[in-house]
Amino acid sequence: MKCAQAEKWLAEKALGLITPVSAAALAGHLAECPDCRRLAEEMTAAAAALREPAAAAVPPFLADRIVQLARERQNQARRMHSGIKWLTALAGAAAVAAFLFLVPRYFPTPAPVMSAEEVLKAYSDDFSALGWLDEGEENMTFDYGNYGIPEELSQYMI
């Protein structure tokens, strides 16, 4: 076995990932190679140093502080969400009001269109209500011909 392979297996051993077959082959190589034995000691020491826990203890009240900050952020998010809801509602109401105010100004409702018969009927009703029609005239059918207006002209009149 070459020392380069032994070095890989030494790292695997320190990481707890070496297979039993590789471990046996490594042990055989270490028995013969003083350089790799020294490397094995260094690798073990390096892995132990990495495993060493932190010098300082976790600050007390760290959990309290984190939970408190999370609570504050949750409340802040709720307030913001509520504010956004109100703003959305206000914006919606303003848009509806603007629509109701502006539409009649820019798109006025067209004047009602009445047919000639409807206009004449309306006049007849008005005259009747005012008492301007003689008896029996209420049911008369209006005809321009009675007034000397020929039919070819009356079609252009109401």
Add this chain to the structure above:
Amino acid sequence: MTTLGPDMAARFKAGDLAALRQVVEAYQHRLFGMGMKLFGKRDEAADFCQDAFLRAFEKRKTYDAARPFEPWFFKVALNVGRAKMRRRREIPMGDDLPEGKVDARGEEDLLQEESRHRVRQALARVKPKYRESLLLRFDGDLSLKEIAKALGISEGTVKSRLNRGLRAFQKAYVREVKGYEMCASGEVVG
């Protein structure tokens, strides 16, 4: 090693603050250990912990409660650590062993602190992708599979990174130790 049950993970995802407390209590020691190795100072490690837990709580909707909690959580924590390291590089930091405090400590504490300082210095010389794998293995206590999920790589790649990372760390650590011994014996001044 404490792990989080599926019920607690689901409550955490739902935004339950009591579940957040449980998560903090379960993982704060491991995360603080990672923070100390990355940043070397107690207050920076505590800030790292705080930011990591709060970020995880903010991003809890992205956690799939049907899957193990650790890989997702440590992935979030690693991202926080990377951002913090980037910011840290932009701001020159002083020595993390101020002399005023050294005088007040006992000799044993001082030696332990120097040993941890050497670990931090050696780790800083290891490539970030190897360093992250080592921290997840040694401090996060994650399996190969969990590290693979946290980093989004294959188990084979994790194994390779751990192997190369530990060998790189061993070489850097030996140099640190030898440098320290030479300084202690007066062979090198400054």
